[in-house]
Amino acid sequence: MESALEEIEFLALSPNRVETLRLLAESAHTRRELVEATGASQPTLGRILSDFEERSWVERDGSDYRATVTGRLVSRGFDDLLDVLAADTDLRPVVEWLPGDAITFDLRHLTDATITTPSRVRPNAPVQRAVDLLSDAERVRVVSYALNEQSLDVIADRTAAGEQTFEGVVSAAAVDALADDSQLRGRLRDLLGAQGAEMRVVDDPIPVAATVADDVVHLFLRDDAGILRASLDVASPAVRTWADDLFDRYWADADPLTVDQV
Template sequence: MESALAEVEFLALSPNRVDTLRLLADGPYTRRELVEETGASQPTLGRILGDFEERSWVVREGSTYRATATGRLVANGFGHLLDILDTEAKLRPVVRWLPTDTMSFDLDHLTAATVTTPSQVRPNAPVKRALDLLEDAEEVRIVSYAFNEQSLDVVVDRTQAGEQRFEGVFSSAAIDALADDSRLRHQLRELLDSDRASVRITDEDIPLAATVADSVVHLFLRDDRGILQASLDVDEPAVSAWADDLFARYWETATPLDSDQL
């Protein structure tokens, strides 16, 4: 373990070492090409290549260098570690609000996720991010304990224009809240009467607000008081598969809603 940690430290202390090993893992390079790619000086690069040769991570073939099998192993493993740490840094401010109890995928699938948080100049940024996804999607599915006015506006407009197909499973309380407002009740009726939309309701607890907009999965992240703190979205097959299964489970047990029930 100590020797492995020493090698991690050896690489971590020098971005030039990391960059050089990653480059050589992808193919052969001359020393001049490595200098141009990494920005390291000739003496620095010479020391790096010498250290790598001592570890049998690279071999020299004429004027070029290439990574050995173990060199590629180290490059890939260290690169994966860096990706994990980048993901952790991205999720650190919002991890307390992630619905991890319901997630069946590893968090490393969120490497490419977009995290949107409110700011003083954009307090509604998480909602705006969700609306942007809804406005661009042709296929939308939502499972949620709430259905906000702005999302309803977009979905009604898009389905009526023939630009979107919509399926939603909502808590009964979410639909009751819309039905209590005359304008929103009218919009909801328009949605329910559309042949491009289907809505179901459930009394089962829905602990999260998840939207699948084409292949992008979007989550609203709220604290224990129900206050919106951030949103997260990602286009990643493992996360999409989880969201598909989640939606299907609620859809199968929910009750279809039609306009006559409002």
């Protein structure tokens, strides 16, 4: 373990070492090409290549250098570690609100996610982010414990105009909350009466609030008290597959919701 940690430290202390090994793992390069690609000086690059040869991470063929099998393995492993740490750094501010029991995909797929949090000047920023995504989407699928007024308005208007198709699975509690407000009940009835819109309802609680807007997956993140703390959205095929599978599971067990039931 100690020797492995020493090798990690050896790489981590020099971005030039990391980049040189990555380049050589991809294809053969001359020393001149490596100097141009990394910006390292000739003496620095010479020491890097010498250290790599000593570890059997690279081999020389004439004027070309290339990574060995173990060199490629180390490069891939170090890149994986960087991805994990990047995901941890990005998600650290909101990780406590992620629905951990429901998320089954590798969190590294959230490295490029857009995280939106409320602020004093934009307290509704997470909801507005969802509305912005819904306003541009042609196909929307929702599985959620709630449906907020702003999203409902956008979905109802766009489906009525034939600009969007909508499928939603919501909890019975969410439907009750909308039906208790006369204005929201009217909007829900508008949505249920629109062509291209279909909703189903489940009695059991839904642990997530997930929206698939075309290729983007959006999640609302709430704390244990139900307070909206943030949202995140990402255009990742792996996360999209997870969200579609989640939706399909709830959809299969849900009952149709019609205008007459609201």
